[in-house]
Amino acid sequence: MSESAAALLDAHPRVRVVTVDFFDTLVTRKWAQPTHVFADMERVLVAVDPSRHGFAAARVGAEHRARVRAAADDPHRDVTLAEIHLELSQMLNLDLDERHRLAAMERALEVASARPGGLGVEVAEEARRRGLRVVVVSDNYMPSVHLVDMARAAGLEWLEASDIFVSCEHGGQKHNGRLWRTVISSLGVRGSRILHLGDDPRADDAVPAGMGVRTHLVPHLRTSHRHARNTAPSVLPLSRIEADLRDAGVTDRAEVLGRGAIAMVVASQVHHGLAEARNRGAHDVHFAARDGHLAHGLWTRLRERDPSMPRASYTSFSRSVVWRAMLERLDADNVHRFVGDDEVLTPERLGHRVGCALVGAEPGVALGAGAAREILVANADAVLAAARTLRSRFLTHLRRRGLLDDGLHLVVDLGWTASTVADLADLVAHETGGRSRIEGLFTGLYWDATPNRTRLGMRGVAMDEFAPLDDNLRLLGIVKYMEALVTAPHGSVVDFDGDGTPIGAETEPERRAWDTVVGRVASAATESAWQMLTGSHPSGVRAGDLDGSAVWAAIMQVAHTPTPAEVEMLSVVHHVTDIDHEGEGRPMVAPPPAWRTHITDAEFLVIHDSLIRRHWLRGSMSAWRNRGDSDWMVDEIERMWPHTHPVWVHGGVPR
Amino acid sequence: MNEVANEMVNDVQVVMRTYERPVLLARALASVRGQTRQRLALTVVNNGGEPGIVDAVVAASGMRGVSVLHLPARMGMEAASNAALATSESECFAIHDDDDSWHPRFLESAVAALSGRPDASAVVTGVVRVHETMTGVRVWPVREEHVPLDEGCLTFRGMIGHNPFPPIAALFRRRVLRDVGAFDESLPVLGDWEFNLRAVTVGPFVFIPDVLARYHTRTPESDVGTANSITAGVDLHRSTKRLLQDRWLAEPPVNGVNKGELSVQAEAALEAEETRLRVEASSQAEIERRVAEIAAQRGLLRRIGGVIANPSRGVLAVRRRLGR
Numbered sequence: 001m002s003e004s005a006a007a008l009l010d011a012h013p014r015v016r017v018v019t020v021d022f023f024d025t026l027v028t029r030k031w032a033q034p035t036h037v038f039a040d041m042e043r044v045l046v047a048v049d050p051s052r053h054g055f056a057a058a059r060v061g062a063e064h065r066a067r068v069r070a071a072a073d074d075p076h077r078d079v080t081l082a083e084i085h086l087e088l089s090q091m092l093n094l095d096l097d098e099r100h101r102l103a104a105m106e107r108a109l110e111v112a113s114a115r116p117g118g119l120g121v122e123v124a125e126e127a128r129r130r131g132l133r134v135v136v137v138s139d140n141y142m143p144s145v146h147l148v149d150m151a152r153a154a155g156l157e158w159l160e161a162s163d164i165f166v167s168c169e170h171g172g173q174k175h176n177g178r179l180w181r182t183v184i185s186s187l188g189v190r191g192s193r194i195l196h197l198g199d200d201p202r203a204d205d206a207v208p209a210g211m212g213v214r215t216h217l218v219p220h221l222r223t224s225h226r227h228a229r230n231t232a233p234s235v236l237p238l239s240r241i242e243a244d245l246r247d248a249g250v251t252d253r254a255e256v257l258g259r260g261a262i263a264m265v266v267a268s269q270v271h272h273g274l275a276e277a278r279n280r281g282a283h284d285v286h287f288a289a290r291d292g293h294l295a296h297g298l299w300t301r302l303r304e305r306d307p308s309m310p311r312a313s314y315t316s317f318s319r320s321v322v323w324r325a326m327l328e329r330l331d332a333d334n335v336h337r338f339v340g341d342d343e344v345l346t347p348e349r350l351g352h353r354v355g356c357a358l359v360g361a362e363p364g365v366a367l368g369a370g371a372a373r374e375i376l377v378a379n380a381d382a383v384l385a386a387a388r389t390l391r392s393r394f395l396t397h398l399r400r401r402g403l404l405d406d407g408l409h410l411v412v413d414l415g416w417t418a419s420t421v422a423d424l425a426d427l428v429a430h431e432t433g434g435r436s437r438i439e440g441l442f443t444g445l446y447w448d449a450t451p452n453r454t455r456l457g458m459r460g461v462a463m464d465e466f467a468p469l470d471d472n473l474r475l476l477g478i479v480k481y482m483e484a485l486v487t488a489p490h491g492s493v494v495d496f497d498g499d500g501t502p503i504g505a506e507t508e509p510e511r512r513a514w515d516t517v518v519g520r521v522a523s524a525a526t527e528s529a530w531q532m533l534t535g536s537h538p539s540g541v542r543a544g545d546l547d548g549s550a551v552w553a554a555i556m557q558v559a560h561t562p563t564p565a566e567v568e569m570l571s572v573v574h575h576v577t578d579i580d581h582e583g584e585g586r587p588m589v590a591p592p593p594a595w596r597t598h599i600t601d602a603e604f605l606v607i608h609d610s611l612i613r614r615h616w617l618r619g620s621m622s623a624w625r626n627r628g629d630s631d632w633m634v635d636e637i638e639r640m641w642p643h644t645h646p647v648w649v650h651g652g653v654p655r
Numbered sequence: 656m657n658e659v660a661n662e663m664v665n666d667v668q669v670v671m672r673t674y675e676r677p678v679l680l681a682r683a684l685a686s687v688r689g690q691t692r693q694r695l696a697l698t699v700v701n702n703g704g705e706p707g708i709v710d711a712v713v714a715a716s717g718m719r720g721v722s723v724l725h726l727p728a729r730m731g732m733e734a735a736s737n738a739a740l741a742t743s744e745s746e747c748f749a750i751h752d753d754d755d756s757w758h759p760r761f762l763e764s765a766v767a768a769l770s771g772r773p774d775a776s777a778v779v780t781g782v783v784r785v786h787e788t789m790t791g792v793r794v795w796p797v798r799e800e801h802v803p804l805d806e807g808c809l810t811f812r813g814m815i816g817h818n819p820f821p822p823i824a825a826l827f828r829r830r831v832l833r834d835v836g837a838f839d840e841s842l843p844v845l846g847d848w849e850f851n852l853r854a855v856t857v858g859p860f861v862f863i864p865d866v867l868a869r870y871h872t873r874t875p876e877s878d879v880g881t882a883n884s885i886t887a888g889v890d891l892h893r894s895t896k897r898l899l900q901d902r903w904l905a906e907p908p909v910n911g912v913n914k915g916e917l918s919v920q921a922e923a924a925l926e927a928e929e930t931r932l933r934v935e936a937s938s939q940a941e942i943e944r945r946v947a948e949i950a951a952q953r954g955l956l957r958r959i960g961g962v963i964a965n966p967s968r969g970v971l972a973v974r975r976r977l978g979r
Binding site: 051450465468469 | 678681682684685688689711712716718757758759764792793794795798865869
């Protein structure tokens, strides 16, 4: 028995009855949130009837419609399962048999997913040992007999239907207080003699406390809840992992993120990398620095167990290195690649960026983009000479990594346009006379990848430009998030020494982020991904579960619908995007624009563009939502650009 | 369930017509490469374009076993299709133009549906029209438009007034070519519509509602060479339709019904319906404009209300304004 259960009851010696919330307090389910049982139903239904795609979203919608209809009748009462399935049958054109079959299936899956709920169970059982009456008080559409079935499935044999007050049977809910009045009057004790345990701040704390009931809130059990409408079979692998972590009492959000979505991304890099390499007959696999760091480590460990796996390298290249190594002319047409439009640079930093000293500029005096570009063009001969020596050192690195060997090489990278890998493919093919070829495997690609397909054979695992437009835009909104969290403890490569050893740009913002958050995420992701790849994950999720739609769903769940705690944790992270990988970078979570009473549509366009290209879109919007003075901006952005709305599951076909 | 539902369709030929659009061709190849069903034979028909470019793009795609048919001179779209179809004896075929794309499960789903309906001539899936802009090598989507389809649209009467779906949404059984003949090479456009109307007379078209096909068209802002026949040749479509209707009007009636008359009547009914919808949409737009005005006004009132309820917000706003 936990000491906290005894301590909690000791702290309330005058209590005669202990009431316990049911879902996520006394009993949890193997899913991260209640609606995911509908996703499990859809998974089962689609296996025999593909036209059932979208069932889960319809079931969520049916409940909403039933609630609206019930509220019109009596705003205080709860709906019943039968009312919800009546709505569902109208939406999906079901006959009576199908309606009853689906309702029975839902109840059966609920029972099968039931687990005992930690502190809720401990308090209830300790109260029973002390001779106190234990009663369940729940806001739910399921009847009390069903809750008994679930409790028994979770090992709680003592619960009887007569011990249960459920909103759908008493014409009132905990939320609006009517059910509480029924409970207090039925129990025949004063509120002060009741101790209630639950997870909802209003229904389980504020409302009953207002009636004199002693309350104890256990809110961490609902930290795994995200947006209810994002319910589809693709969310189930992450849901199982997050439910496991919740039930194990893991509350550190870095660990939850790492063990969940980030581990799924990393494990999918390894899993799909291996499948693709074998399918394509690749000579070897090259994980791109830095986002292939964790996957490369896992691959190396797995290959010790299974030497039949192709060799893998951790290959260092970056946009700036490849550009410079391939530079054959520098003039007004291409100099913009080296200086961003809004940059201000000293001549020293500019020279560092192109690998040579520059003449014609006053040391220490900051240059705007135009002046910096003019200085570079004026020094074109020196820049090109430096580029040639960089190319030589870079090729040495590629040779040592095996990329210049004859045959097909698979490069694994996060994404997003494949332009750098396509440039690398051109360089390698040119250097080897076409004997060495590269193909790419990317976690995500959006429309700007299309032109690069003329130079590079490639595939997007979770996303590519063939997905709907809104998903392409959602991908853009999470690029900074993914790059910041799926990374390595070292900086981006900016050069190589004579023997091809990469030289990284170590920046203070990235070091700080690694030390405070990212390193913990990476550590948890590594362990969890290893468990998935070796079939030993405690949730039961295996590498084979990580198809493209599951990986996309995991990314969307955490990066498009983050919890407030996740946003707060990641607010310290800055993303260094400058070409030379120097500077302070930009905060991933953007600060809101200065408060104003009016923002024009044109200004909103600039705000949206900045959020999607420079920051973490939904993380920033979530932070703004929680501020009293910028929530209206979020409303406007969601109205103007539907892809920014939290709901990312659409009625179409999952990828 | 049909008793012969277990008949499995084995071979699929995918015909990809292309003419000097290497970026779009590369995307189309990736669409086929991404199919979950990989038992297929891809025939790229280079319709008179520079052979070296097509060969290079096919090589870069990493796809194996692609047949490339270089036509010596540019010919009509339907002649290009027929030339490619003549190279295979597959049980079914699909026309995947070089600018369109499929969902990864298109072939898997369409083949399964065709296998389950031996009587069917074709399977048609849900399709979305992607309006995209292409300048230089860059191509990006601007908006998407759902193409309204249902089983009724795929009947003879549903198709006689207009062509309800683009070729990218369909998978045909090859025996249809034997039963009704090949694509009509005399038609510069609308050859797919004319073929569909013959094909549906020898077997129904099965509909899969899932959106598994994407029909890409370029916006007017795009480079000229990237345009679709449908966006660049509206007049040609109209005149070809008239020619086809005249041809059908001259044909003898079948069961007392003349195909040309039916087409003209259906087209007229469709145009009337479209006019009605346009009028409704313009009224709706006016209502939405008014609602937006009211919402904006309410937004301002809500913020003022917020300041009244929470004066510190107002103080903060004033301070920020002064600070600017």
